[in-house]
Amino acid sequence: MRSKAVTKMVEVRGLKKHFIAERGLFFGSKKWILAVDGVDFHIEKGEIFGLVGESGCGKSTVGKLILGLWKPTAGRIYSDGQDIADMDGGELRKLRRRMSIVYQHPYSSFNPRMLVRDIVGRPLVTFGIAKGREKDELVAKALKEVGLNPEHMFRYPHEFSGGQQQRIAVARVLALNPDFVVLDEPTSALDMSVQAHILNLLSHLHQKYNFSYLFISHDLNVIEHMSDRIGVMYVGKLLEVATKEELYKNPLHPYTRFLLDAVLVPNPRRRRKHEILKGEVPSPINPPPGCRFHPRCPYATDICRKEFPELLDIGGKHQVACHLVSRK
Numbered sequence: 001m002r003s004k005a006v007t008k009m010v011e012v013r014g015l016k017k018h019f020i021a022e023r024g025l026f027f028g029s030k031k032w033i034l035a036v037d038g039v040d041f042h043i044e045k046g047e048i049f050g051l052v053g054e055s056g057c058g059k060s061t062v063g064k065l066i067l068g069l070w071k072p073t074a075g076r077i078y079s080d081g082q083d084i085a086d087m088d089g090g091e092l093r094k095l096r097r098r099m100s101i102v103y104q105h106p107y108s109s110f111n112p113r114m115l116v117r118d119i120v121g122r123p124l125v126t127f128g129i130a131k132g133r134e135k136d137e138l139v140a141k142a143l144k145e146v147g148l149n150p151e152h153m154f155r156y157p158h159e160f161s162g163g164q165q166q167r168i169a170v171a172r173v174l175a176l177n178p179d180f181v182v183l184d185e186p187t188s189a190l191d192m193s194v195q196a197h198i199l200n201l202l203s204h205l206h207q208k209y210n211f212s213y214l215f216i217s218h219d220l221n222v223i224e225h226m227s228d229r230i231g232v233m234y235v236g237k238l239l240e241v242a243t244k245e246e247l248y249k250n251p252l253h254p255y256t257r258f259l260l261d262a263v264l265v266p267n268p269r270r271r272r273k274h275e276i277l278k279g280e281v282p283s284p285i286n287p288p289p290g291c292r293f294h295p296r297c298p299y300a301t302d303i304c305r306k307e308f309p310e311l312l313d314i315g316g317k318h319q320v321a322c323h324l325v326s327r328k
C-alpha cells in the first residue's frame with residue numbers, strides 16, 4: 001500500500017502572499033495587501049479540488065503560487081511530497097511541464113500573431129518534447145481531443161469564438177501531458193450554453209487522464225458540478241473545507257451558509273431559510289482582526305473580534321475555522 005504522503009499531488013502549509021499596496025512618504029510606511037494569509041490544504045492525486053469565494057478573496061493567487069508563477073511571502077508548497085523550494089533547476093523545469101493553468105480569458109494568454117499550431121506547439125518545443133512534424137502531430141491530436149478540427153492549427157486565435165479559444169487553451173495544456181492543472185475561472189467569461197460544453201470537456205479529460213485539478217470559481221453551482229472536495233475562501237483565509245456532498249448538505253461555517261443560501265437551488269427540498277448577508281467584503285489591506293468574517297457575522301462574540309479561529313478538523317474530511325464550531 002502506498003504511503004499517505006504519496007497520494008497527495010499538492011500540499012500547501014501556511015501559504016502567504018502579501019503585496020505592497022502603496023509606499024508612504026516616510027520610511028517604513030508601507031501598506032500591504034494580504035492576498036493569501038496562511039492557507040493549508042492538499043489535493044489528492046486524481047482529485048478535483050474546488051476553491052470558491054468572492055472576487056478578490058485570494059483564490060487565483062493560491063493557484064499562481066502553487067504553479068510557481070509567484071513566489072510566496074511565507075509557507076511551503078509540496079508537489080508529490082517534495083518541497084518545491086528545495087528543487088533544483090532541472091526539477092523545477094520538470095514540475096513546470098507537469099503542472100499547468102487554463103485562464104479565464106484565454107485570448108489574453110495567446111500571441112494574436114501566432115497560428116494555433118504555434119500557440120499549442122510552442123510549449124512542446126520549449127520543454128524539448130517535440131519539434132517539426134512530430135510537434136504538429138501532437139498539436140493535431142490535442143486539438144482533436146478538445147473537439148476542434150486539426151485543420152484549425154493553420155488559423156489565428158481571433159478567428160475562433162470564446163468557447164473555441166478556451167478549447168485551444170485546454171489543448172495547449174493537454175499537449176504537455178500534465179498531471180496537475182489549475183483551472184482559473186475557466187468558464188466565467190463564456191455564455192451559459194458554451195459553459196456547459198467546456199465543463200463537460202474538462203470532466204471528460206479528467207476521467208480519461210486522471211488529472212488533478214484545482215478548480216477556481218466564484219460560482220457555487222459550477223463548483224458543485226465539478227469538484228470532489230471544496231475549500232471556501234474569504235479575504236485571504238480558508239474558512240471551510242469538506243467533500244462536495246458534506247459541504248452542500250451540512251455547511252458549518254456561517255459564511256458558507258450565507259453563500260449557499262444566496263444560490264438559486266432548483267430542488268425545493270434543498271432550499272433553506274434565506275438569510276441575507278449584510279455589509280461588504282472587507283479590504284485585504286488592513287483586514288479586520290480576529291475572524292475576518294466577524295463584521296458581517298450575526299453570531300460574532302468577543303473572541304471572534306480578537307482571535308482568528310484555527311481551521312479545525314472535525315472528522316469526515318470536514319474542516320471549519322469558526323469559534324462556534326470549535327467550541328462544540
Ligand code: SF4
Binds near residue numbers: 254293323
Ligand atoms: Fe462568526 Fe465568530 Fe464563527 Fe467568525 S468565528 S464565523 S465571527 S461565529
